Amino acid sequence: MSTAITDFRSAASEEELLELEQKYCSWGDTVHYLDPPKFFERAEGHYLYDREDTPYLDLQMWYSAASFGYANPRLNQALKDQVDKLPQLACQYLHAEKVELAAAIGRLNASKFGLDGRVQFNVGGAQAIEDSLKIVRNSTGKSLMFAFMGGYHGRTLGASAITSSYRYRRRFGHFSDRAHFVPFPYCFRCPYGKKRETCELYCVDQFAKNFETEYKSFWDPKAGESEFAAFYVEPVQATGGYVIPPAGYFPALKKILDEHNILLVDDEIQMGFYRAGKFWAIENFDVAPDIIVFGKALTNGLNPLSGLWAREELIAPEVFPPGSTHSTFSSNPLGTAVAWEAVRMMAEEDFEELTRRKGAYFLTQLRELQRRYPKVIGDTDGIGLALRMEICREDGYEPDRDLTDRMFAEGMKGDLDARGRKVGLVLDVGGYYKNVFTLAPCFDMTEEEIDISVELLEQLIRRCAPDRLSR
Numbered sequence: 518m519s520t521a522i523t524d525f526r527s528a529a530s531e532e533e534l535l536e537l538e539q540k541y542c543s544w545g546d547t548v549h550y551l552d553p554p555k556f557f558e559r560a561e562g563h564y565l566y567d568r569e570d571t572p573y574l575d576l577q578m579w580y581s582a583a584s585f586g587y588a589n590p591r592l593n594q595a596l597k598d599q600v601d602k603l604p605q606l607a608c609q610y611l612h613a614e615k616v617e618l619a620a621a622i623g624r625l626n627a628s629k630f631g632l633d634g635r636v637q638f639n640v641g642g643a644q645a646i647e648d649s650l651k652i653v654r655n656s657t658g659k660s661l662m663f664a665f666m667g668g669y670h671g672r673t674l675g676a677s678a679i680t681s682s683y684r685y686r687r688r689f690g691h692f693s694d695r696a697h698f699v700p701f702p703y704c705f706r707c708p709y710g711k712k713r714e715t716c717e718l719y720c721v722d723q724f725a726k727n728f729e730t731e732y733k734s735f736w737d738p739k740a741g742e743s744e745f746a747a748f749y750v751e752p753v754q755a756t757g758g759y760v761i762p763p764a765g766y767f768p769a770l771k772k773i774l775d776e777h778n779i780l781l782v783d784d785e786i787q788m789g790f791y792r793a794g795k796f797w798a799i800e801n802f803d804v805a806p807d808i809i810v811f812g813k814a815l816t817n818g819l820n821p822l823s824g825l826w827a828r829e830e831l832i833a834p835e836v837f838p839p840g841s842t843h844s845t846f847s848s849n850p851l852g853t854a855v856a857w858e859a860v861r862m863m864a865e866e867d868f869e870e871l872t873r874r875k876g877a878y879f880l881t882q883l884r885e886l887q888r889r890y891p892k893v894i895g896d897t898d899g900i901g902l903a904l905r906m907e908i909c910r911e912d913g914y915e916p917d918r919d920l921t922d923r924m925f926a927e928g929m930k931g932d933l934d935a936r937g938r939k940v941g942l943v944l945d946v947g948g949y950y951k952n953v954f955t956l957a958p959c960f961d962m963t964e965e966e967i968d969i970s971v972e973l974l975e976q977l978i979r980r981c982a983p984d985r986l987s988r
């Protein structure tokens with residue numbers, strides 16, 4: 518049979534594939550952020566390999582979805598075993614892995630926060646965010662949310678409504694449920710021009726002022742009711758540039774939310790599963806959320822699975838009955854099997870100690886790089902293995918997006934020198950001004966490999982900013 522749809526060869530050259538891509542693939546995703554887009558052929562550990570088999574050291578690990586290493590043997594095996602056992606099952610029926618995984622997360626949260634709750638699975642992060650919005654709306658009867666400027670919760674319509682960037686909403690009509698966006702405590706660029714050492718959390722006071730009188734539009738003191746149902750937070754802003762809030766911020770915020778019956782929804786999709794040095798990033802900040810949303814690294818980027826955990830009162834069958842949400846793939850057995858294995862792996866190894874130790878080592882190296890190149894690097898910070906490096910102009914403060922883009926593209930050329938080996942460097946650019954390298958290295962990296970990573974970053978600086986090498 519020879520028809521148009523069978524008329525293709527699988528051994529097309531990269532040029533031919535690019536031609537097909539130009540014509541047949543939607544450009545609506547993020548592939549064309551890089552020009553020309555890049556093909557990879559295989560992946561192992563913290564390396565991606567292109568079609569010429571050049572290794573690219575990956576410092577973003579699929580935005581932290583593959584934290585445990587590409588082709589992690591234990592997790593890959595769990596997937597293969599499940600393919601041979603129960604590869605498919607309609608989500609209407611039960612399988613053991615789903616139930617055990619939900620129980621593990623439920624027990625874990627009971628031990629961490631002293632709260633009972635239940636888990637609802639879905640497939641992608643944004644879909645789990647949608648489910649959480651349903652739970653919030655269902656339990657409060659309200660549809661308005663607070664969220665942070667610089668926050669990112671996904672690109673479905675509901676998730677876009679609570680994601681501050683107007684760019685993601687602009688062409689898609691009116692968002693009547695658009696969140697009220699509150700400045701995040703981004704202390705390097707304090708939205709109020711304060712200094713961390715002396716501000717006494719001025720930003721929290723500003724938020725509290727919204728509830729002083731009904732005329733501030735948030736609160737009816739007579740009814741004792743807020744128009745807002747929940748505050749969506751990322752404990753450490755991810756796409757926003759791995760921005761870490763100061764100590765004391767979240768407890769002070771939570772106090773205000775509690776006083777006004779506003780739920781705290783914790784988006785752990787990128788920072789969960791030890792990226793920020795704890796199972797949940799929010800554990801670093803001494804507050805108990807009402808809902809936790811998770812995804813990405815739960816399956817190490819294998820068969821996707823996301824989900825949410827909600828406090829019992831919000832998700833008990835009496836309030837969130839059968840049929841309240843559903844997706845064909847929501848608790849797919851391949852995803853739950855890998856996730857169940859991943860959660861057991863996380864219980865067996867001390868990832869808290871590992872991510873904190875390696876993160877501290879990496880951050881020390883980054884700070885040394887910043888000391889040597891103050892005309893390029895304005896800020897470095899980190900928590901666990903979530904690290905940031907902010908690229909600035911010579912004054913060390915004005916964001917330098919052009920240089921960031923050039924460094925990013927230079928890494929993708931694949932011709933850096935890793936102690937005699939030709940490699941590329943895969944980075945991710947985030948931040949309010951798109952001038953932050955958000956580093957999410959693989960948990961498996963050794964100190965020597967961290968040293969090599971920093972040497973590669975230095976090569977990018979020396980190639981892309983030769984006129985700014987002096988101190």
Ligand SMILES: Cc1ncc(COP(=O)(O)O)c(C=O)c1O
Nearest residue numbers: 641642643669670671755786787
């Ligand atoms: C914090 C956060 N929330 C939500 C999402 C959306 O997840 P997904 O891309 O799987 O829909 C992301 C993705 O980057 C994220 O980082």
